[in-house]
Amino acid sequence: MAAFPLDTPVVDSLHARARRIAAEGGLVSIDVEAHPEKGDRIFAIGAVRSDIEDTFDSACSPAKAHSVVAALNSFAREGRVLPGHNLRRHDLPLLRKQLPQLECREV
Numbered sequence: 312m313a314a315f316p317l318d319t320p321v322v323d324s325l326h327a328r329a330r331r332i333a334a335e336g337g338l339v340s341i342d343v344e345a346h347p348e349k350g351d352r353i354f355a356i357g358a359v360r361s362d363i364e365d366t367f368d369s370a371c372s373p374a375k376a377h378s379v380v381a382a383l384n385s386f387a388r389e390g391r392v393l394p395g396h397n398l399r400r401h402d403l404p405l406l407r408k409q410l411p412q413l414e415c416r417e418v
Contacts, residue, residue, distance in 0.1 A: 328333040334361070339415060341383075343402040353409050358386055365390030371410075380412045 338361035345351045356379065358367040367386040371379050393415055406413055 313340055316334075323339065324373065338362075338394060339351070339387045340394050341402060345401075345405055349402070351405055353405055356383060358383060360386070376410055377412075380410050384412075386412045390415055 334364055339358060340360075341356065341358045343375055345353050353371045356367070356371050362367075365386075367383060369375070369379050369382065380385040
């Protein structure tokens, strides 16, 4: 079985675009931790950016939701690409439902 060559013009172009976006500060990676036994209630959120060394991490609860959203919106502002582990199937649906004011949830 032949492996897909990773030196094709298309792949090279995608790698160049990813490097450019990362260098411009466009990557904001978010990870959500939730309690499956408590209706998938989000209890922690973490985030990193490609252009700064600071990270974002916060406990989350319904009582803290407003302050977590404000802080994460500020941290993620100007982000253009939102990569993440299991983002589409897990994190974004939870963020849309539980923290609808979060700006980066639509990226």
